[in-house]
Amino acid sequence: MVISLHNFSNKMTAYTKQDVLLQATDVCLSYDGTPILHDINFSIRNIVRPGVSQGQVISLLGRSGVGKTQLFRLMAGLQKPTSGSITINGNKQVEAGDMGVVFQHYYLFEWKTIYQSLRMATSQNPLLKGNEKEAIEKWAATFDITACLHKYPQQLSGGQRQRASIMQQLLKGSKFLLFDEPFSGLDVCVLDKVVDMLLQVSMADELNTLIIVSHDIETSVAISDTVYILGKEEGGSTIKKEIDLVERDLAWHKDVRRNKAFADTLDEIKASL
Ligand SMILES: Nc1ncnc2c1ncn2[C@@H]1O[C@H](COP(=O)(O)OP(=O)(O)OP(=O)(O)O)[C@@H](O)[C@H]1O
Ligand SMILES: [Mg+2]
Structure with a gap:
C-alpha cells in the first residue's frame, strides 16, 4: 500500500492506493507472426481518498497506429492476447461483457x-x-x-x-468503463458536458474505473489520475511511460488546465509520443 500526503492550495489531499483492480501481465499480441504489442505490464489500483467516493480515470495515449485500439480490445475481453494475461478483481481473466465499452x-x-x-x-x-x-x-x-x-x-x-x-x-x-475516442467530433459546449459527465461517473462509485483512449491529450489528461503512453519499439509497441498525475498534484482539480505544471506535463507527453 502506498500512502501519500501532498499539498495543494494549502489543503492536504490524502490518498492511498489499495487493491489492484486490473492487472496486465506480459501481454503480447501478434498477427501472423508480426508483433503489434509486446511486454505490456501495468496495474490499476483502487485510489482511496478519505471522505470522497473517488473512482479511477486512466488515459491511454499514443500515436496513430501504435496499437491503442488493439490494447483496448484486449482490455475489453473482445480479443485474447497471443501471450500474457489481463485480469480483474483478483485473478479473473477478463472476458467480453465484464466491462462497459463505449465505442467511437x-x-x-x-x-x-x-x-x-x-x-x-x-x-x-x-x-x-x-x-x-x-x-x-x-x-x-x-x-x-x-x-x-x-x-x-x-x-x-x-x-x-x-x-x-x-x-x-x-x-x-460494470465498474470498468472503456471509452474509445470519447471526445472526437464534439463541439466545445458538448465537450465540456461530456467531461463533466465522465467526472460524475468516476465519482459515482469508489470502484468505478474509466479507461480513455484518446487523441485529445489535453482533455483526457485533465480528467485523469494516471497516463499510460504507448510507443513503438522494434518488437512491437509497449508502455513507454506511466505518469502518476496524483503524485504531481494534477489530478482532481477542476482548474488544472491553468496550472503551469499541467502545461509542462502536456509538453512532456507530446515529446514522448
Ligand atoms: N486484424 C489485424 N491484422 C493485422 N494487423 C492489424 C489488425 N488490426 C490492427 N492491426 C495493426 O495493428 C496496429 C495497431 O492498430 P490500432 O488500430 O490498435 O492503432 P491505434 O493506435 O488505435 O491507431 P489510431 O489512433 O489511428 O486509431 C496497426 O499497425 C494495424 O495495422
Ligand atoms: Mg484506434
Whole structure:
C-alpha cells in the first residue's frame, strides 16, 4: 500500500492506493507472426481518498497506429492476447461483457427507444432491482437526455447518442468503463458536458474505473489520475511511460488546465509520443 500526503492550495489531499483492480501481465499480441504489442505490464489500483467516493480515470495515449485500439480490445475481453494475461478483481481473466465499452460510433439499438435500451441495460444490473426506472430518470437528468428517452436513436444528435450510449454501459453496473475516442467530433459546449459527465461517473462509485483512449491529450489528461503512453519499439509497441498525475498534484482539480505544471506535463507527453 502506498500512502501519500501532498499539498495543494494549502489543503492536504490524502490518498492511498489499495487493491489492484486490473492487472496486465506480459501481454503480447501478434498477427501472423508480426508483433503489434509486446511486454505490456501495468496495474490499476483502487485510489482511496478519505471522505470522497473517488473512482479511477486512466488515459491511454499514443500515436496513430501504435496499437491503442488493439490494447483496448484486449482490455475489453473482445480479443485474447497471443501471450500474457489481463485480469480483474483478483485473478479473473477478463472476458467480453465484464466491462462497459463505449465505442467511437455509439452503438444503440436502432429499433428500440432510448428508454427501452436503457431498461434492457438495467435488467443486467442486480443492484438496481426494483429501482430501474428511478435510476434511468436520475442519470437521464444528469446527462441531459430526459427529453430523448422516448425517441429512437436516429432522432437524436450525435452528442445525445453518445450520452445515451455511456448511460447504457453505466446502467449495466460494470465498474470498468472503456471509452474509445470519447471526445472526437464534439463541439466545445458538448465537450465540456461530456467531461463533466465522465467526472460524475468516476465519482459515482469508489470502484468505478474509466479507461480513455484518446487523441485529445489535453482533455483526457485533465480528467485523469494516471497516463499510460504507448510507443513503438522494434518488437512491437509497449508502455513507454506511466505518469502518476496524483503524485504531481494534477489530478482532481477542476482548474488544472491553468496550472503551469499541467502545461509542462502536456509538453512532456507530446515529446514522448
Ligand atoms: N486484424 C489485424 N491484422 C493485422 N494487423 C492489424 C489488425 N488490426 C490492427 N492491426 C495493426 O495493428 C496496429 C495497431 O492498430 P490500432 O488500430 O490498435 O492503432 P491505434 O493506435 O488505435 O491507431 P489510431 O489512433 O489511428 O486509431 C496497426 O499497425 C494495424 O495495422
Ligand atoms: Mg484506434
